[in-house]
Amino acid sequence: MERVTTDRRLSMTQQLVVDLTQQILAGELPAGSKLPTEQVIIKERGVSRTVVREAMSRLQAEGLVETRHGIGTFVVDTARPGDFQGSKHVKGGAYDALAVIELRLSLEVEAAAIAAQRATPEQLQAMREALDAANAIDAMDEESARMDFEFHLLIAQCTGNSFFIDAMTHVGNTLIAVVQQAGPAVTLENRALVVREREQIYAALARQDGEAARASMRLHLINMLQRVRGVVEVTGD
Structure with missing residues (x-):
C-alpha cells in the first residue's frame, strides 16, 4: 500500500x-x-x-x-544561462539547432515507441489538441516553435518515464533559445511537409504501433536535420 x-x-x-x-x-x-x-x-x-x-x-x-x-x-527567463541552457550552450547560429536535433534523435525516437504502448485516451486527446493548435499557425516564428515543442513534450509525458520528460524539458528550453536567436528552421514552403510528418507520428501513437511511431519520429527529425543543414549552407552560420 x-x-x-x-x-x-x-x-x-x-x-x-x-x-x-x-x-x-x-x-x-x-x-x-x-x-x-x-x-x-x-x-x-x-x-x-x-x-x-x-x-x-x-x-x-x-x-x-x-x-x-x-x-x-x-x-525565470528560460533563455538565460542555466544548468542546461543559455549562452554557454546556445550561440545563436544554425549549428546550435543542428546539435539540438541530434540530441532529440537520441531521445525522441525511442520515446515515441514507448509512448505508443503507454499513452492513455486522455493523453492522446491532449496531444490531438496540441497538434491541431500547432497545425493552425501559419507563421513560422518563436510561437510556432513553442507549440510544436508542446506536442513533442506530450509524447515524452506519455512514456510515464520522468527521465524522458526531464530531458525533453531541458531540450525545450534550449530549443526556444535557439529559435529566438537564430530564427526557425521551418519555412512556409515546407510547412505542409512538417504538418504531414507530425500527423504520421500521431496516427502511429493513436493505433499503438510502436514500430511505426519510432519510424515516423525518426523520419520527422532526420528531415528537420536536413532542413536546418540547408539553412547552414545558405546562411553560412
Whole structure:
C-alpha cells in the first residue's frame, strides 16, 4: 500500500511539473510572472502540500522558476544561462539547432515507441489538441516553435518515464533559445511537409504501433536535420 501511495504521489507531482512547464514554454506564464500560491494550487488541483512542494523543487532544479522568500515563486527567463541552457550552450547560429536535433534523435525516437504502448485516451486527446493548435499557425516564428515543442513534450509525458520528460524539458528550453536567436528552421514552403510528418507520428501513437511511431519520429527529425543543414549552407552560420 505504501508503494502505491508513493507512486501515485510521484505521478501527481510529475503531472503538475509537466503542466506548469508547458504553460511556461507556451508563454502562458511569461518570465517574471508569479505562480499561484501553494494554497491556490492545492485547492485547484486537489493535491497535497507535499506534491506542490516537490513540483516546485523540480521546477527550480530545472531552472524554470525561482522562489523569493516571503514574496512567492516566479518564472525565470528560460533563455538565460542555466544548468542546461543559455549562452554557454546556445550561440545563436544554425549549428546550435543542428546539435539540438541530434540530441532529440537520441531521445525522441525511442520515446515515441514507448509512448505508443503507454499513452492513455486522455493523453492522446491532449496531444490531438496540441497538434491541431500547432497545425493552425501559419507563421513560422518563436510561437510556432513553442507549440510544436508542446506536442513533442506530450509524447515524452506519455512514456510515464520522468527521465524522458526531464530531458525533453531541458531540450525545450534550449530549443526556444535557439529559435529566438537564430530564427526557425521551418519555412512556409515546407510547412505542409512538417504538418504531414507530425500527423504520421500521431496516427502511429493513436493505433499503438510502436514500430511505426519510432519510424515516423525518426523520419520527422532526420528531415528537420536536413532542413536546418540547408539553412547552414545558405546562411553560412
